[in-house]
Structures are given as C-alpha cells and as structure tokens.
Amino acid sequence: MQVLITIVSLGVFCLLAEIFNLRKLLVPITVIGLLAVLGISLNLWSIDSSIDTNYLNMMATTKFSSAFSSLFIVLTIFILLLSDDFYKDIPTKFSDFIAIKIFLLAGAVAMVSFTNLAMFFLGIEILSISLYILAASRRLDIKSNEAGMKYFLMGSFASGIILFGICLVYGATGYFNLEEIYALSQGIGLPTWFPIGVTLIVIGMLFKIAAAPFHFWAPDVYEGSPALTTAIMSTLAKVVAMATLYKLLSGMTVALGYKVELLIVIISILSMTIGNIMALRQKNVKRMLAFSGISHAGFMLMALLTLSTAASTLLYYTTAYALAGIAAFAVIIMVTKNKENENIENFNGLGKTNPLMAAVLTASLLSMAGIPIFSGFFAKFMLFSDTVKAGFLIVVIAGVINSIISVGYYFKLILAMYTKESNEEKVSIPFAYTIVAIVAIVLNIVIGIYPSLLTDLLV
Amino acid sequence: MIENILNIIGIENYIFLTVLLFCIGVFGVLYRRNAIIVFMSIEIMLNAVNLLFVAFSTYHQDAEGQVFVFFSMAVAAAEVAVGLAILVSVFRNLGSIDIDNLKNLKG
Numbered sequence: 001m002q003v004l005i006t007i008v009s010l011g012v013f014c015l016l017a018e019i020f021n022l023r024k025l026l027v028p029i030t031v032i033g034l035l036a037v038l039g040i041s042l043n044l045w046s047i048d049s050s051i052d053t054n055y056l057n058m059m060a061t062t063k064f065s066s067a068f069s070s071l072f073i074v075l076t077i078f079i080l081l082l083s084d085d086f087y088k089d090i091p092t093k094f095s096d097f098i099a100i101k102i103f104l105l106a107g108a109v110a111m112v113s114f115t116n117l118a119m120f121f122l123g124i125e126i127l128s129i130s131l132y133i134l135a136a137s138r139r140l141d142i143k144s145n146e147a148g149m150k151y152f153l154m155g156s157f158a159s160g161i162i163l164f165g166i167c168l169v170y171g172a173t174g175y176f177n178l179e180e181i182y183a184l185s186q187g188i189g190l191p192t193w194f195p196i197g198v199t200l201i202v203i204g205m206l207f208k209i210a211a212a213p214f215h216f217w218a219p220d221v222y223e224g225s226p227a228l229t230t231a232i233m234s235t236l237a238k239v240v241a242m243a244t245l246y247k248l249l250s251g252m253t254v255a256l257g258y259k260v261e262l263l264i265v266i267i268s269i270l271s272m273t274i275g276n277i278m279a280l281r282q283k284n285v286k287r288m289l290a291f292s293g294i295s296h297a298g299f300m301l302m303a304l305l306t307l308s309t310a311a312s313t314l315l316y317y318t319t320a321y322a323l324a325g326i327a328a329f330a331v332i333i334m335v336t337k338n339k340e341n342e343n344i345e346n347f348n349g350l351g352k353t354n355p356l357m358a359a360v361l362t363a364s365l366l367s368m369a370g371i372p373i374f375s376g377f378f379a380k381f382m383l384f385s386d387t388v389k390a391g392f393l394i395v396v397i398a399g400v401i402n403s404i405i406s407v408g409y410y411f412k413l414i415l416a417m418y419t420k421e422s423n424e425e426k427v428s429i430p431f432a433y434t435i436v437a438i439v440a441i442v443l444n445i446v447i448g449i450y451p452s453l454l455t456d457l458l459v
Numbered sequence: 460m461i462e463n464i465l466n467i468i469g470i471e472n473y474i475f476l477t478v479l480l481f482c483i484g485v486f487g488v489l490y491r492r493n494a495i496i497v498f499m500s501i502e503i504m505l506n507a508v509n510l511l512f513v514a515f516s517t518y519h520q521d522a523e524g525q526v527f528v529f530f531s532m533a534v535a536a537a538e539v540a541v542g543l544a545i546l547v548s549v550f551r552n553l554g555s556i557d558i559d560n561l562k563n564l565k566g
Contacts, residue, residue: 118527125534129541136545142552146561148545153497153558156538157488160504163531164481167508171474171515176523193474220564 001059003041003069004113007106010034014099026095027084030102031077038073041066057177058116065113067315067457068243071322072112075236076105078326078436079228085430086228086333097137104130104232108240112247117166117176120244124162124208128155131237134229135221147224154207154217162204168197169252178251185252198252205248208241210290211297212271219278222290227336230286231329234293235322242300246314250307264304265395271298272402279409285332285342288409289325292368295402296321302383302399306390312458313382316447319454320375323444324367330437331361334429344413349422357429358417360437365410367444370403375448382455465517473514480507494546494556498539505535 010033017026044061079101087094107126114120132155136148170176172194173184184190203214210218222230249260275295282288300317303310334357335350336342351358367374380403384396447453465473480503487500509528516524546556553560 118530121527122530122534125538129537132538132541132545136548139548140552143563145545145549145552146563149494149549149558149561150564152538152542152545153488153501156501156542157485157504159534159538160481160484160501160508163505163508164511166527167477167511167515170524170527171470171511171518174515174519174521176527224564 011102018095135225143224158207165200168193235325239318268301317379320379324364327364327440348420351418477511
C-alpha cells in the first residue's frame with residue numbers, strides 16, 4: 001500500500017511541477033522518486049501475506065506483489081529515461097506525459113497487489129485509460145489517432161466483459177475478496193454463474209494480453225502508436241496483464257481443473273503459431289514486434305498450466321522478455337526518430353554506422369529468440385521443463401517448433417543491419433538512449449548467467 | 460422476513476435481462492459503424508452489468524455490490540471522456556466519425 005501511495009503522490013507532483021517551472025528537472029526528480037519507491041518495495045520484501053486491515057482488505061503485500069511491483073518500477077524508470085528526448089518537440093505537454101506514465105505504474109501496482117476485485121478493476125482501468133491517452137498522443141498524426149481509437153474500442157469492450165465476469169463471480173459467491181472466493185471455489189454447490197464469470201474475466205484478460213484469438217487489435221495499435229507507447233504496451237502492459245491473470249487464476253480456478261487446462265493449451269499453441277507465422281511476413285519493425293509479442297504471450301500462458309509452482313518461472317520469463325524489449329525499443333526509437341515509418345530498410349547498415357547500438361539490438365533479438373547466454377534462453381528452458389514435468393508434452397513440442405520459426409524473422413532484422421549497405425549519415429545518439437539500451441541488455445545477460453537471482457525469490 | 464420484490468421476480472430473470480442488454484451492447488459494438496453509437500453500446504454493456512450488481516447486492520443482502528456500482532460508473536465516465544477526446548481528434552483529421560474510414564494501418 002505504501003508503494004501505491006508514494007507512486008500516486010509522485011504522479012501528482014509531476015502535474016504540479018509544470019506550475020513551478022521544473023520541466024528540466026522533472027525526469028531526474030521522478031527517476032530518483034521511483035528509485036526511492038523501489039527501495040520501499042524491496043524493503044517490504046520480508047513481510048509476506050500481511051493484509052493491511054487499515055485499508056479494508058483491499059490490497060496485500062506479498063512476495064509475488066513485491067517482486068512484480070519492483071519489476072514494473074524498474075521498467076518505468078527505463079521508459080522515463082527514454083521520454084526526455086522523445087517528447088522534445090512538444091515541451092508544453094511534457095509533464096503531462098510523465099504524470100500519465102507514473103499513474104500507469106500506479107494502476108500496474110494495484111493490479112498485482114489486489115485482494116479485492118474492486119481494486120483489480122480500478123487498477124486495470126487506470127492502466128488502460130492511461131494507455132489509450134498515450135496511444136493517441138500524437139494528436140495531428142492520423143496513424144496515432146487510428147491506433148488510439150482502435151485500442152480504446154477494443155480495450156473498453158474487454159473491460160465490459162471483465163466487469164460482467166466480476167459481477168457473475170460476485171453473484172455466485174457474494175464476495176469480492178479473493179481469499180473468500182478462493183475458499184468458496186473449493187467447495188461444491190456454486191451456481192453455474194461462477195465458471196461463466198471466471199471464463200469471462202479470463203477472456204477479458206486475454207484481450208489485454210493480446211493472446212490469439214483475441215489478438216487482432218494488437219498489430220494495428222502497436223504500429224500506429226508513438227514508438228515509446230509501443231514500448232510500454234509490449235513490455236510493461238503485457239507483463240502486468242500476465243501477472244494479474246496468473247494471480248486471478250491461481251485464486252479462482254481450483255475447482256475448474258481439466259477444462260481450463262485444455263483451454264490454456266489451445267490458446268497457448270494458437271498464440272505462438274499465429275504470432276510467429278504472421279511475424280515472418282512483416283516489413284514494419286513495430287508490427288513485427290507486435291506479432292512477436294503475441295507469440296511470447298503464448299509462451300507465458302504455458303506458465304498457467306503449472307499454477308502452483310510457476311510464479312518464479314513467470315517472473316523470470318517476463319523479466320527476460322521485458323528487458324530485451326526495452327533494449328530493442330531504445331534502439332528502434334533512436335533509429336526511426338526522424339523517419340516516416342519503421343520499415344526494416346531503415347536499419348540497413350546499422351552495424352557499420354553504429355556498431356554499439358546494432359550489437360545491443362542483436363543481443364535483445366537473440367534473447368527474444370532464445371539463444372543461450374541471454375536470459376531468454378533460460379526462461380524458455382525453465383518454462384519448457386516445468387511444463388514437461390506437469391505432463392503437457394504437446395505444448396512444449398509446439399513451443400520448440402515456434403522458437404525455431406521465430407529465429408527466422410529476428411534474423412531478417414539482424415541480417416539487414418550487418419549485410420546491407422547504409423545510405424544514411426551517422427547520427428548522434430542521445431546519451432539516455434545509450435544508457436538505457438546498455439543497462440537493459442546487461443541486466444538481461446546478468447540474469448541469464450545467474451538465473452537463481454530471480455528463480456529463488458518466489459519459492 | 461418481509462416479502463421483497465426480488466423473491467417474487469426471481470434472480471434468474473434479472474440475469475436474463477442483463478444478458479439481453481449486454482448482448483444488445485455487444486452487437487452494437489460489432490455491427491454499428493458510427494463511433495458515437497459504438498460508444499453508446501459500450502455504455503449499455505457497462506450499465507447492464509451495473510443493474511446486475513445492484514440485483515445481486517440485494518440478493519446477498521450485502522452493500523458491497525452497490526458500492527462497486529459507484530466505482531464502475533466513475534470508471535465508465537473517465538473512459539468515455541478519454542474516448543470522446545480521441546473521437547474529436549479523429550474527426551479533426553478525417554472529417555468523419557465512421558470507423559470504417561480508419562484503415563491506414565494494415566499489413
């Protein structure tokens with residue numbers, strides 16, 4: 001709870017900073033503030049399962065929530081560091097954008113630490129509404145408008161479905177509190193509305209994660225949004241939704257058993273396959289990463305098959321994926337800054353004109369593809385071995401085949417960087433981009449070499 | 460216990476009504492092409508659910524459901540405010556609010 005309160009006051013501070021003319025100092029101050037919040041969040045680590053009775057059982061600080069909140073805070077710090085240069089052309093709105101990003105983080109933290117479904121709904125709405133604004137934030141750009149509109153329509157449609165699900169769960173059990181629902185869901189004699197409600201909530205969350213067959217909005221929205229917003233959606237928003245879905249399912253589906261597992265198996269295989277096959281024929285890098293994100297959503301859904309033990313694997317996978325995504329997007333934003341689109345041709349010859357950035361992008365793509373020494377490999381390895389132990393061999397076979405397919409389109413970009421000739425002048429890179437890209441990829445490699453840093457946390 | 464209206468009507472009928480209204484909203488979102496009507500359909504979906512929340516709240520003799528309605532109304536208002544802002548900027552750029560005109564992003 002302290003974490004949430006501090007984050008929200010930081011957001012209010014950002015809005016006030018405009019009045020006191022602190023625009024230049026805004027990013028350093030908020031980053032320091034977020035580092036302090038990170039400290040608070042890690043400090044709460046030792047407290048487990050303590051429900052704050054002062055807050056009417058709305059939120060609880062658990063190891064799960066602390067670990068994921070810390071991950072979100074780190075990702076937001078990276079995003080904020082990138083914002084300074086990204087919004088240079090619209091300085092009057094700068095503090096608003098920073099404030100929206102901080103509030104987005106508040107929604108994300110509420111989503112992983114809720115114990116009451118009201119808090120879950122508020123969290124998901126805070127996150128989504130902030131993202132609608134950010135997606136449509138290039139007001140004069142027709143593509144950004146279109147992305148914002150599509151995201152808004154699909155997002156609020158999904159919110160309606162989630163709300164209906166919550167309502168049916170409430171009707172069946174009489175409680176919004178997750179622990180009461182958990183206790184009741186183990187008994188028998190719940191009305192038929194209960195499984196229907198849970199299914200509706202899961203469908204709504206699958207919309208937010210962009211897993212097939214609810215993925216169709218993602219490529220358009222990712223392509224049209226400003227690049228930094230795409231970075232947030234494909235890293236932060238996806239990780240948040242995944243962690244929340246894990247938390248919801250582990251709290252509600254004890255009694256549902258086989259049917260839910262079958263559903264997850266089908267959706268997981270579909271997402272991986274559709275995402276990867278569609279990604280092969282994309283020319284736009286943002287669109288390609290959108291499909292790559294859909295296939296990664298399929299991989300992450302595998303973790304739901306081993307609900308009781310998968311928390312640390314999920315944390316590891318999401319961390320590896322998000323760090324690689326941040327590093328990749330730092331380079332993509334830099335390369336396509338003054339370009340009309342994000343087509344692969346813009347990356348031609350980056351290996352010669354800017355070897356450092358090309359190396360970072362290569363490393364992050366290799367991590368997403370799952371090549372050893374990068375953490376993406378160990379993430380997939382742990383996920384596969386957990387799933388095999390649980391007896392779902394078919395998903396793992398599909399996963400391995402899809403990992404091989406995915407190498408195809410990641411290498412298309414890597415080959416463009418190293419084998420084709422550039423017709424561009426060398427551009428100077430803002431310092432912040434270099435720092436973010438390098439720190440993110442180094443963290444990625446570090447957790448690849450020492451996986452136990454993360455995997456032992458949530459046991 | 461006083462004979463209340465919920466027992467006479469039956470909770471199932473409230474659920475049927477809500478499902479009906481919710482489906483009207485869903486089909487409105489799926490089939491109408493005017494963005495304003497799509498927004499209205501989303502509002503119908505949310506308000507149908509609010510109705511059921513209140514019915515369940517009486518059914519369980521528990522005030523929490525009614526409190527939740529206030530949250531969901533506030534959220535719906537915030538959502539529509541943002542949606543209308545996006546709609547205005549689309550209208551300024553395109554001169555129309557037909558969502559079939561949003562076709563720039565394909566691949």
